Amino acid sequence: MSLPKDLIFFENPTIWNDFGGDYGGFGGVVWQMFIWSLIVGLLVAVWMIYNLIYFRHADGDPDHKDALKAGVFPHERGNPKIEIAWTIAPLILVSWLTLISLGPLDYMWDVDGQEADITIEVEASQWWWDFGTPICNEEKENPQEWCSTGIYQKPAEFDQCETSKARGCLEIPHGAVIHFRLTSIDVLHAFNFPELGIKQDVVPNLDTLTWLDTKEFNTGHYSIWCAEYCGRDHAIMDADIFITEIA
Numbered sequence: 001m002s003l004p005k006d007l008i009f010f011e012n013p014t015i016w017n018d019f020g021g022d023y024g025g026f027g028g029v030v031w032q033m034f035i036w037s038l039i040v041g042l043l044v045a046v047w048m049i050y051n052l053i054y055f056r057h058a059d060g061d062p063d064h065k066d067a068l069k070a071g072v073f074p075h076e077r078g079n080p081k082i083e084i085a086w087t088i089a090p091l092i093l094v095s096w097l098t099l100i101s102l103g104p105l106d107y108m109w110d111v112d113g114q115e116a117d118i119t120i121e122v123e124a125s126q127w128w129w130d131f132g133t134p135i136c137n138e139e140k141e142n143p144q145e146w147c148s149t150g151i152y153q154k155p156a157e158f159d160q161c162e163t164s165k166a167r168g169c170l171e172i173p174h175g176a177v178i179h180f181r182l183t184s185i186d187v188l189h190a191f192n193f194p195e196l197g198i199k200q201d202v203v204p205n206l207d208t209l210t211w212l213d214t215k216e217f218n219t220g221h222y223s224i225w226c227a228e229y230c231g232r233d234h235a236i237m238d239a240d241i242f243i244t245e246i247a
């Protein structure tokens with residue numbers, strides 16, 4: 001789609017897919033956030049530069065009638081109509097952006113609304129990610145072949161973790177809804193896939209949940225990091241995630 005069309009229709013531009021998918025159809029929202037920020041940013045920058053040039057004070061100029069004086073509030077040229085307009089217009093814009101951002105948040109947080117193919121127990125500790133064996137969803141009407149007997153069968157193609165040098169590794173099938181049940185055995189950590197837009201706190205003595213639909217993403221290699229400072233090796237608490245197509 002061309003840029004002018006993107007601007008008019010606010011659809012998810014194709015270029016956005018290069019940033020990791022359309023987030024379950026909500027890429028258009030991200031695009032709107034971006035384009036409105038750009039429009040407002042440009043208006044502010046142009047107005048500021050115009051004023052910098054037009055009201056520039058040269059040596060010998062008399063003080064401008066709007067010149068700021070310490071302790072004096074400049075109200076001589078006040079304009080209530082403009083004041084009201086620049087209060088109401090941003091209020092409408094911010095309300096609109098708040099409203100459309102509730103949709104993607106709801107989508108991300110509604111873990112139970114997404115029927116899982118498999119659930120993976122993740123245990124965080126200083127400073128490792130441990131992934132339990134995937135657990136198949138036994139209630140699923142049409143289980144995928146890797147879950148055909150109700151027990152997870154590791155597909156023969158899955159061998160990428162053997163080469164991983166990260167502190168944890170997980171290989172998951174493309175085209176599966178994955179639930180992650182997260183807990184920590186020591187301190188606070190945070191399960192963060194920057195490339196997939198997922199971040200969830202991992203808390204001792206508490207199960208937290210997050211989920212991922214791997215069909216929204218390209219197959220290949222991704223990284224997980226810890227996004228909650230957790231001690232000495234926090235910065236290298238990584239894990240590899242491979243999303244692999246099953247032939």
Ligand SMILES: [Cu+2]
Nearest residue numbers: 189226230237
């Ligand atoms: Cu950590």
